[in-house]
Amino acid sequence: MQPKTHDTKHHDAHAPDHHELGFWQKYVFSTDHKVIGVQYGVTALIFMFFGFLLMMAMRWQIAYPGQPMPLVGGLLESILGDVASGGVMSSDLYNAFGAMHGTVMVFLAIVPLAFGAFGNLIIPLQIGAPDMAFPRLNMVSYQSYVVGGVIMMVSFFIPGGAAQAGWTSYSPLATLIPTDGQTYWLIGMIFLITSSLLGSVNVLATIIQLRAPGMNWMRLPFFVWAQFVTAFLLLLAFPPLEAAGVMQLMDKVFHTSFFLPTGLAVGGEFADISGGGSPLLWQHLFWFLGHPEVYVLILPALGIVCEILANNTRKPIWGYKSLVYSALLIGFLSFIVWAHHMYLTGMGSKISTFFQTTTMIISIPSVIILTCYFITLWGGSIRFNTPMLFALAFLPMFGIGGLTGLPLGFNFSDLHLHDSYYVIAHFHYVVAPGTIFALFAGIYYWFPKMTGRMMSEGLGKIHFWLSLLFMNLIFQPMFMQGMAGMSRRMADGGANYSQAVVGEGATLTDTIMHLNTTISWAAWGLALAQIPFIWNFFWSIRSGKKIESDNPWNATTLEWQTPTPPPHGNFVGPIEVHRGPYEYSVPGRSTDFTPQNEK
Amino acid sequence: MEIPYTAKIRPDTGLYNAKLGIWLFLASEIMLFGALFSSYILLRVGAEPGTWPQGLLNVPLGTFNTLVLICSSVTVVLGWAALKMNQFNKYRIYQGITILCALIFMVVKSFEYHDKFVHYFVRLNDGTEMNGHIEGNPMFMTLAKLKQQNKAEFVFHPDAPKADHKEEGNAGVAHATMTIQTADVRKLESWGPWHNTFLAIYFTLTALHALHVIGGALVIFMIWGPLAGMWKTDPERYTNRVEVSGLFWHFVDLVWIFLFPVLYLL
């Protein structure tokens, strides 16, 4: 079957129940999975940009501590007041920005983009469903996400500013900071968690119930499998954090002592609390979500990369089944590794060994997946278009992120590296040049499906090469800083600390300190590198090169077998699946790709 | 456009969408309440030996509420069975009882809460500690509020000692009504969640459970009343809705079956 362009209008004429919806129903209160997907995507991209802005401001303070910020210093002072007096970032503001950078990036940007946006847009199309299983729930899920985001944003402007206890919000610190930022954070989180729960129920029900005839489990594209496991992680890992959030909210608002121990002293005096709580309980419940969350961040990225690799190597993915089982194993194991974030809490050596062992085991399926991807490249006739470049760069970047995690997984080496810049570099390698690159790849790859136009290849390549360069310039030096002993969360980038220990042999050398400046300039360079992308994104919606068929990449999966953009209800006629997801270059075929619905 | 399997059962999974959806949701609920139960166990095990308060709650009221919820669970399933047998009026009666039970539960619960909010712990400057009631039964009274209201003294009714629950009794203190000078008071607080860890977890768990009762009852009411027209247009889907809301309701009952002994009896 040759790809052909379907006529959308023609389809509408055949759907008698279809009527024109008003603006609000069509774009704001829509129940169409594609519109909701785009809503998620655009909102999440805005939040991602915002989270990046917070970090850029912090990088100024790290590189040039105590100096007024150029360009935005005055602006921050006029908006936020005393915390930025004279355009200088105060420690309080630094803490707030740091906490909110993490929160925004994880809960408001990457998860919604990877799971909310790509999940919503692509899953129903790839499994041959007309929509998600519960369209109205889907809408509520998005709205709940927006409400959560708005609450988080509002918290910047309340007296005392946003939450300051880091994105991990460890108690008692989070409870004892007298301002209300943490309360807003907790209420915002409850909305975000609700959103994720509804989203994950929807995704799971959709994948289980709405697969087209013939789309059995082993014919699902790996992207769908990745989202399936992700949804399970969200479904079962988020509620304990919700419970913990409720308890911290009780601590904060009703002065209970869930996480406050007996005899807690603040400022030299006993706090007026009933006591009897356990600070470690918060850490356990937080990391019970926190670690699966890492896989929530990475699995959709692995899924996206898989689709793009298969498509652009023109080869079947190598080891499809081992990919699927690896993803399932990752999902399963990710629930029993969480305390490797807590080696320093003084847990016993037996339990510490247990978590160390599970942590080492979970790296095996991740390596299997990466290996399958590398082997897929072998002997392929690779097309180096922009999505493929991002997907290819993802492999070594994620590799670096993963391998540098091993020393953190061993409790003895973690004792030295814990809470240092090494940790920051490690997880950013996984998430920033890892997941975010995969998300960029996904945007470049599926853009034509949603708009009918290609994004510019030239601008895309500029965006790619500059991003790759600056990402590594930012995070590579952080490994050195971390190993040299620089702690994270220091508002002056370690300036005071390095002076305090001079002469005792443990000093942070000038070289290490100078890296702060290098990193900061690289971060601002990374911001410039995003300009081609932003321009490309908006310009291409109206003026990009029009695609000639519904299947511009000559792909096999079902989302390319619909009209462009897919109409309400997605498929023109009943669709039936006859083969696996990656039948590229099948011998004896006239084309080098065989769509799943072709007999 | 029609989403498949909203009413019909998908052959290979044997489920319709909403049923799978509600079970997935319940799975997450198990984790939510499970995490709170775990916290309860942890805090209780971690408490200093002998300090975990017992017998603070009203067992007869708790038992009554347990029976009310069990009763509502039965009427839910009988209501669904009535629909299956095409007896819409019978369903209306059964689900009506369910909603009534939910109301009774909430009313009893609010009385229990109120009892705690007017119950006070007092520590005087000389170190005397007492539990009891303040004359006039004000809620949420604190030392700061007393001072704000310029009350130099208040009348206090200490609790009678309980033989089997020494922990919160008033051993060695006179049990006659007394007048306490505000100036003598070091600490005054009602038995709200702030009073001790047990009350904290009690209020958190029961309030979260109560929210589930309210939510479940609202959904059952909506299906029972305003949305009942669907029984005429699409009876199969309507029955499914009743079943799914019922599954949620049973879960709420299930949580209470564990909450009751854990909080009231142990």
Next chain:
Amino acid sequence: MSDAHDAQAVKAAVRKYLIIFGALIVGTIVTVLVSFVHFGEEGSNTINILVALAIASVKAFLVAGYFMHLISERKMIYGILLATVFFFAGLMYLTVWSMEPVNLVHIKADVP
């Protein structure tokens, strides 16, 4: 729900529901009565806790198994619930285990 589509099967089920209703009420009353009896050694209420939780589990089994039709439910649901129970058990067990050596430091303080 099993194959109780026809009214006959549902009628039979109703009888079952009423029996279980009775069992649940009896269970509740027994739990309360048992709580007034002290089992085991003086100063330890381990057995009391076990008894109460055992009765609660039986009641939970009755509600989940029959009212929620779990005993005749599909494999998919079993799979989901098994995974949930496993992770819940992991959360509880591992957390308690890892807090064991630490325990809480009890400071007898003169709290104001």
